[in-house]
Amino acid sequence: MDRNDISAYWDAKAEALKTDPSATMKDVILRSLEIEAIGRRLRETDDLLDVGGGNAFAGIQWAKHCRSVRVVDFSEKMVAYGREAVAEAGLTNVQTERGSVLELETFAGQYSAVSCIRVLINLPDREDQLRGVDQLASCVAPGGRLFLIEGLEETFTAMNAMRETMNLPAIPLDWHNTLLPKEALEQRLERELKIDERVDFGEYYYLSRVLHPLLVAPDEPTFQGRCNQEARRLWQAGTARGRFADISTLVLYVCSRPE
């Protein structure tokens, strides 16, 4: 697996799905939770840099919560469809352009908010993943925040262990993904930033990845099935917040740079 294969993969996804939210994640309900989790935390005065923002689907929604959004992505096609979506939405406070999470020097210290969702897991090399963390942190202005959502090795393994207990097969990792070890990620974040919150989607994982397949067997669960929709409502209500954190593959780190 190399970086060119991964870039070609995302170009092909953009060509196939264009401005659709599923272009960057099949589970569009989980994706909506990610967007909501960050959207709720944005401030009206924020200038947001969204790194690896794909076709700008999230950026367009966040533009309602902050002053401006700049979306950068490695894939030329994602950027092109992002530009189309921004024009269609008639927004003047969102721009999209090509850029790499490993080369953010021009944005150093400039943003009150920086977001990055499921991008570092596309870097096959651990050292590059951690360099990506440094690059993201470097863009955060004093008093600003980084919203980072990545997949963790430990929680993915725990989720699959739970499935196996219920005689469900383990979910394979996509060929282009390399999950991060929790401790290494957190240590690297804490070199520059303070971790203020860890927001998990554990109850959604429990209901969508464990209960849902059991309920519909022998059929396959669908991403937009009833169970996942109710799981979204449960997550939004927050009634079980944190209780399934250890099986939440994706975790939102809310980090800040002191003034």
Ligand SMILES: C[S@@+](CC[C@H](N)C(=O)[O-])C[C@H]1O[C@@H](n2cnc3c(N)ncnc32)[C@H](O)[C@@H]1O
């Ligand atoms: C899983 S998608 C996530 C997209 C978006 N953040 C979202 O919330 O759905 C990964 C995105 O990262 C982009 N990407 C992959 N490697 C990258 C890199 N080195 N720098 C910037 N973007 C990259 C891909 O083109 C793709 O759009």
